[in-house]
Amino acid sequence: MEEPEQTVVTHVARPASASRPQEFAPPGEVVFDVKNVSIWYSAFKAVTDVSFNIHEHEVTAFIGSSGSGKTTVLRAFNRMNDLIPGARVDGDMDYRGQALYGNDVSPIAVRRRIGMVFQKPNPFPKSIYDNVAYGPRINGERNKGRLNEIVERSLRRAALWDEVKNRLNTSGLSLSGGQAQRLCIARTIAVEPDVVLMDEPASALDPIATGAIEDLMHELKSQYTIVIVTHNMQQATRVSDRTAFFSVLTDPDSDTRTGVLVEYGRTEQIFEDPHDPRTQAYVTGRVG
Amino acid sequence: MADVTAQRPGPQLQEPRSWRRTKNRIATVLMVLSFVLVIIPLGFVLVSVVAKGASVISWSFLTSSIPVSVAPANEGGIGPAVVGTLEITALATVIAVPLGILGAIYLNEYGGKNILARLIGFMADVMTGVPSIIMGLFIYSLWVLHFGYSGLAGAFALGCLMLPIVIRSTFEMLRLVPSALREGAYALGATKARVTMTVVMPAALGGIVSGALLAVARAAGETAPLLFTILGGLSAVNVNVFSGANIALPILIFSNASSPYTGAQARGWGAALTLIAIAFILMIVARLISARFSRFSR
Numbered sequence: 001m002e003e004p005e006q007t008v009v010t011h012v013a014r015p016a017s018a019s020r021p022q023e024f025a026p027p028g029e030v031v032f033d034v035k036n037v038s039i040w041y042s043a044f045k046a047v048t049d050v051s052f053n054i055h056e057h058e059v060t061a062f063i064g065s066s067g068s069g070k071t072t073v074l075r076a077f078n079r080m081n082d083l084i085p086g087a088r089v090d091g092d093m094d095y096r097g098q099a100l101y102g103n104d105v106s107p108i109a110v111r112r113r114i115g116m117v118f119q120k121p122n123p124f125p126k127s128i129y130d131n132v133a134y135g136p137r138i139n140g141e142r143n144k145g146r147l148n149e150i151v152e153r154s155l156r157r158a159a160l161w162d163e164v165k166n167r168l169n170t171s172g173l174s175l176s177g178g179q180a181q182r183l184c185i186a187r188t189i190a191v192e193p194d195v196v197l198m199d200e201p202a203s204a205l206d207p208i209a210t211g212a213i214e215d216l217m218h219e220l221k222s223q224y225t226i227v228i229v230t231h232n233m234q235q236a237t238r239v240s241d242r243t244a245f246f247s248v249l250t251d252p253d254s255d256t257r258t259g260v261l262v263e264y265g266r267t268e269q270i271f272e273d274p275h276d277p278r279t280q281a282y283v284t285g286r287v288g
Numbered sequence: 289m290a291d292v293t294a295q296r297p298g299p300q301l302q303e304p305r306s307w308r309r310t311k312n313r314i315a316t317v318l319m320v321l322s323f324v325l326v327i328i329p330l331g332f333v334l335v336s337v338v339a340k341g342a343s344v345i346s347w348s349f350l351t352s353s354i355p356v357s358v359a360p361a362n363e364g365g366i367g368p369a370v371v372g373t374l375e376i377t378a379l380a381t382v383i384a385v386p387l388g389i390l391g392a393i394y395l396n397e398y399g400g401k402n403i404l405a406r407l408i409g410f411m412a413d414v415m416t417g418v419p420s421i422i423m424g425l426f427i428y429s430l431w432v433l434h435f436g437y438s439g440l441a442g443a444f445a446l447g448c449l450m451l452p453i454v455i456r457s458t459f460e461m462l463r464l465v466p467s468a469l470r471e472g473a474y475a476l477g478a479t480k481a482r483v484t485m486t487v488v489m490p491a492a493l494g495g496i497v498s499g500a501l502l503a504v505a506r507a508a509g510e511t512a513p514l515l516f517t518i519l520g521g522l523s524a525v526n527v528n529v530f531s532g533a534n535i536a537l538p539i540l541i542f543s544n545a546s547s548p549y550t551g552a553q554a555r556g557w558g559a560a561l562t563l564i565a566i567a568f569i570l571m572i573v574a575r576l577i578s579a580r581f582s583r584f585s586r
Contacts, residue, residue, distance in 0.1 A: 112477030122468040
């Protein structure tokens with residue numbers, strides 16, 4: 001849980017191919033500033049006292065065992081937890097200097113800037129075209145020409161265009177698992193979000209489709225900030241710049257379990273030189 | 289190589305004669321038997337209605353006005369009752385289906401587990417069990433006593449019968465829509481109303497439409513609620529569905545079936561066949577529409 005300040009070092013240390021020059025903002029600007037955040041589902045404290053920063057144009061991976069609160073924290077970033085009755089966020093969670101859970105903040109507006117790709121591909125039962133055009137349309141885009149352009153650009157960026165360009169009018173549900181997940185990514189980036197959250201986006205996919213999605217993340221991070229939850233540690237080392245390791249803390253007195261952030265740092269450091277013994281046990285002991 | 293494997297006793301792949309196998313046989317036979325038992329009465333109803341009703345059916349039978357009971361079978365027809373049934377059922381559909389769909393959307397998408405939603409859900413279930421004649425009496429005392437008999441009153445009564453069916457079937461269809469679809473739309477910044485209208489409803493529309501049409505078909509065949517609300521007994525078409533007594537196929541069947549005259553009885557069978565045909569057509573339309581709407585759902 002140290003070193004969130006070393007942002008510039010991170011970018012110098014990465015090979016040039018992995019992080020292109022930033023035209024948008026100074027490298028490594030903080031996108032999410034998380035301070036002492038605890039998340040509750042009614043009386044159950046799912047995550048306890050988490051603090052860390054997420055940096056612009058980086059891929060940040062959340063790893064850790066089931067029940068350690070990775071997905072809960074991820075879903076807090078675009079306020080998807082609001083949809084669960086009884087969910088509550090304590091502490092400070094800032095997005096580009098604004099309190100995400102401020103009184104006048106609309107979750108709708110938040111989600112238009114912070115998109116999400118889910119574990120299971122969830123294309124709408126609409127045509128491929130309408131799936132991708134859904135986001136732009138809810139933002140008020142009606143112009144047919146511009147929509148066509150957005151759909152093509154998004155599908156190209158999601159590396160799906162060549163496979164579907166001749167059947168844009170067929171159902172999104174007719175695609176294979178890997179294609180459907182790329183469609184969901186295309187749908188997410190069609191609204192030009194600032195951040196893309198991914199909740200185990202490749203866990204239901206075969207290695208080839210997984211590789212395609214990982215390549216995509218490398219492509220996309222020049223334009224977006226990506227946060228990914230993954231159970232696959234090789235995947236974390238392949239795609240991420242920083243890694244957060246979450247773990248389950250059991251309180252023997254009350255027999256309650258809660259998720260905590262054990263260690264956060266550059267991915268190389270977490271995997272090669274973990275400071276916390278729990279991190280070491282996780283990244284070495286249970287690989288493969 | 290082949291010889292070696294041939295000599296070795298292979299795994300036994302044949303199902304041994306066992307109690308498990310016998311149980312399977314018994315269950316299969318029982319299922320076929322119950323299917324046959326179900327199909328027999330259905331078949332008899334259809335065959336007897338077609339046998340007795342088909343002979344009088346003709347275009348003039350379907351459109352002519354209703355003659356006096358003593359008239360022979362080849363005179364007059366059931367036109368006013370066909371028109372009345374179509375008018376009243378259509379009006380009942382216009383009243384009940386939008387209301388029922390909106391109610392189910394409230395129950396599933398907005399209400400959640402709050403008191404109001406639970407109360408509405410419970411009342412809808414209770415309404416499903418209310419006998420149709422009670423619905424007729426209800427509208428009779430509430431509307432007919434003040435404004436007189438009319439097709440509209442009949443539509444109210446049929447609408448009351450359809451409402452809980454539409455609510456229940458729509459609710460079940462909405463519940464089947466995976467929450468992952470809703471989340472996907474929310475994650476793009478859609479409002480709740482938008483998620484409901486552009487993702488949830490289209491995903492469930494096929495089932496909702498066929499559920500609604502089943503309710504329509506059910507209501508079209510109801511007799512009791514109409515006896516108290518549209519009166520019947522007309523011989524000419526009453527185009528004005530909003531005022532004056534009207535006539536519908538079920539009432540005509542009811543009065544003709546209890547008539548001593550063979551001509552009237554024959555017209556009653558013809559009316560019965562017509563009613564079944566209308567219900568049948570509605571079912572087919574329901575199937576076609578749900579196939580049309582589920583174009584993208586596979």
